[in-house]
Amino acid sequence: MAPIYSRVNDLSNSTWSKTLLDEPLLTGRPTKHIGNKNKEGDEATKVLQLVCNEIDKLEFSGTHHPYYTRPLLEAACQNAYKVVDEILYRSPEAIQSTDKSGYDIIQLAIIHRSDKIYKRIYDTGERKNLYRTVEDSSKNNILHLAARLAPSHELNRRRCAALQLQHELQWREEVKKHIYPTYITRENIFKETPDMVFSREHEQLVKEGENWMKTTAESCSITAALIATIMFAAAITVPGGNRQETGIPMFTNNVAFIIFAVSDAISLFASSTALLVFLTILTARFAENDFLVSLPIRMLIGLVALLLSTIVMMVAFSATLFLVFCHKKLWMIAPICVLAFIPIGFTTTFWLI
Template structure:
């Protein structure tokens, strides 16, 4: 379907170029290339510009060209075409719209709702907005960073005003998530600490050494209990750190997501180790004379571990991908563009 659509687009471009007067051709491609820019259809933009180079300067009713429109609509694939442009891209470093907004002012606006809805969680939404602002800030001229528009606002002032509500929602999301996991981490810490001082099988009354210390199952229990205690404590500290942070805008870029990633990962490790240690204890107490009991114990142990992984993995994946994954900005093709 994509190949057929590309061939149809090329056929239409050829038809317009061969049958329409050059002065009227813009009437046919202007709205199309702007719509493609808003929909992140970079291949459509590239194809149209290859046939009609002047299409790069198409403007909408607000006076925004395709790159400005791509920034407003958070179309990163179209924006990345700047990295394939020649020296013409320097025009976008200083260009302003009819209201005096430079490219960084446009990046400081709140993204359209349909773009934000594709990102899970208000914290990750404001993180993506900060990534856009940081990217465009590194592209424009230094003086544009503090340049004011016709309303007397710098790009940073626009960003703070536009994202005020989203920042509040991001703070609520972070706190709610951290509070929920803090309770779970505290419970696990309490359980595994109690298990560490209450050895299964009891201790030798004369030496104080656990009676079952030479059993492989006991060693598994001791190792898992220690791992669970240390990781749950780390998780608890990370979630408490999230709750006590100041929640500034820049904290959502790396600081807060990193703390949440560490907290969730150590939480999963502690839960897994606790369940394995509990399974080892059951085998230690009831499986010495009945080794076949190992199979139902292992099956039941895997059930909550699998549930925990299924529930937590999507959130951890989104956090890692958004914070440390492949950058959505940069040169993605060697094909020259205008």
């Protein structure tokens, strides 16, 4: 919070200013005085309104209060949309504020991936048509700015390079919707189109995303192949064996055997599907646009199929364990289910985190 309101330091002799700068209410960090997020949000809103009330009491010259300039620009960089809403409500002219590089809040929001601020200002602002054509000193339009690599703190919100690149592509597509078609291929003073800027800025991220995709697909392919092999062998050598006269399994009419047979088939088909999907990933071309939909969808399908095959494999093993070793002791179902849930629960939890 301190960076947002550092310009209010001139008011340090007042009590509210000292309290605001000492308490990190607007940073989202837990404090000793706030027990939950809702209360924290209410306190932050009160402090924000208190600061704005004190600023409004000060005299100024120009179209808007100078003390609103830096907080507004900093809020645009940090996606603090409540701060932007409050300042623009009190001083609509503050939307004209620019930083040392000449960027206004919509340009800063695009550069720093502040999606909430971008959508609010662009969808409701009277300067919508101006934003479609606005350019900086290097003749970069807003699509050029969206093509730049996101700040590291924004990239680190995604767990891997592939998802980071996907988010970058999604952001470019979002900005592209709100720009005139002629500006999509317009060059800046360096003779670069927005697509050229994106390729240059994200060259390393594309390589990292490709390496992550291949490494993950290779590891998961080995696991899927192992599960498929195990379940195929289990389908041939059914628990209890077969009758010598007819070749029919001994426990055909047993409920536990039916559960085993169905689970074995599902696990075999799911692992085979996962194996084939991961093979399509390993043989992909890994172009930039492939990371937008194609590759993430393939990876998602492969991981879901692999997770399903693992879960159903544990069900098949539990049914076999009950069928062969428990001798129809129903009380054994409880400990078997508990033990089977341990790897399933851990696997599901870790993949969803």
